[in-house]
Amino acid sequence: MHSRVPAAVLLALTLTACGESETQEPQPSQETGVLPTEALAEAPVPFQLTAEQASGKVVYETMCWSCHGFAGRGDGPAVRAGAVAPPRDFTAGALSRASVRQLQADFQAEVGALDPGHPHMANVLSIVDIEAFSAALAYLPALTYPPELPGSAIAGRRNYLLRCQSCHGAAGQGDGPGAEVLDLAPANFVQDTLLAARNFQAAFDKIQSGGGGVHGSAMPAWGVMFEDGDVWDLVAYISTFQPGILSAPPLDGR
Ligand code: HEC
Ligand code: HEC
Incomplete structure (x- = not known):
């Protein structure tokens, strides 16, 4: 029973495999000169996922993100297009602090009852089987990690790999290829004092307004390009370079 691969996972894997065989030579991104797909494949996930969370990630990115959003903020394209009422933000409030077991207990029960006031669950359950749904629930605390920040490190x-690593380096040590041409060295997030002091708001402000008006540096003002939520996601991700400042990742037992 437990070893059965959910249908949605198989579907997603098949789609990925077909996509890859047709893909042409990847072209370097014009903005950074870095091959995003290569960089994404090489860089480690910010923390280890359990096997159930790893399969839940595939289910989420196949079946749930269109409404719940890439970071779980309830702002997926179906919501933005006005086709679906906005679901709750998984990165904020009690849901972001809920454990894997708690989420599974709460929402599996709901699925069992198929509450007519909650027709969404019945619809989702007509598409994914209960194991796949359960795996997607197990993935939610990983997606919304760290719970103390309104952002998703995953x-x-x-965005970090696409937009920041060129200067700050894939491992956050301030040694990306672009760092060589800069007078002022990019911050090393492994040792960064703002993060060490858990001054997440200052890190947010810095990413949003950049160095131009503040330090006169090469650090761009990302607030022009990103929504606040995206900036919090970046703060969440760079914080994982100093794991000691964050609560433990949501592995088994949480
Ligand atoms: C068609 C859009 C849509 C899709 C696809 C979708 N959801 Fe939802 N989801 C919603 C909406 C809207 C709500 C809030 C209203 C409701 O609860 O019916 C919701 C609520 C939820 C809740 C309850 C949160 C709360 O506020 O209590 C959970 C958990 C959830 N969804 C998980 C999932 C998972 C896991 C998937 C993928 C397997 C998924 N959803 C797919 C739209 C969607
Ligand atoms: C063109 C190079 C460049 C890029 C791209 C870049 N940065 Fe920076 N960043 C810098 C430089 C140089 C500094 C140090 C000087 C300063 O603080 O203004 C810096 C500083 C920072 C700081 C401040 C750390 C501290 O302790 O003050 C944060 C946070 C930061 N960057 C985050 C990011 C994020 C997130 C991205 C991607 C969205 C990014 N940077 C992209 C060059 C860059």
Whole structure:
């Protein structure tokens, strides 16, 4: 029973495999000169996922993100298009602090009852089987980690690799390829004092307004390009370079 691979996972894997065989030589991104797909494949996930969370990630990114959003903020494309009422923000409030077991207990029960006041669950359950749904629930605390910040480190990692590693380095040590041409060295997040002091708001402000008006540095003002939520995702991700300042990742037992 437990070893059965959920149908949605198989579907997603098949789609990925087909996509890859048709893909042409990847082209370097014009903005950074870095090959995003290569960089994404090489860089480690900010923390280890359990096997159930890893399969839940595939289910989430196949079946749930269109409404719940890439970072779980309830702002997926179906919501933005006005086709679905906005679901609750998984990165904020009690849901962001809920454990894997708690989420599974709460929402499996709901699924069992198929509450007519909650038709969404019945619809989702007509598409994914209960094991796949359960795996997606197990993934939610990983997606919204760290619970103390209104951002998702997993979502932030993607923008970091595309937009920040060119200067700050894939491992956050301030040694990306672009660092060589700068007078002022990019911050080393492994030792960064703002993060060490858990001054997350200052890190947010710095990313949003950049160095131009503040320090006169090469650090761009990302607030022009990113929504506040994306900036919190980036704060969440760079904080994982100093794991000691964050609560433990949501592995088994949490
Ligand atoms: C078609 C859009 C849509 C899809 C797809 C979708 N959801 Fe939802 N979800 C919603 C909406 C809207 C709500 C809030 C209203 C409701 O509860 O019916 C919700 C609520 C929830 C809740 C309850 C949160 C709370 O506020 O109590 C959970 C948990 C959840 N969804 C998980 C999932 C998972 C896991 C998937 C993928 C397997 C998924 N959803 C797919 C739209 C969607
Ligand atoms: C063009 C190079 C460049 C890029 C790209 C870049 N940065 Fe920076 N960043 C810098 C430099 C240089 C500094 C140090 C000087 C300063 O603080 O202004 C810095 C400083 C910072 C700081 C402040 C740390 C502290 O202790 O004050 C944060 C936070 C930061 N960057 C986050 C990011 C994030 C997140 C991204 C991607 C969205 C990013 N940076 C992209 C060059 C860059």
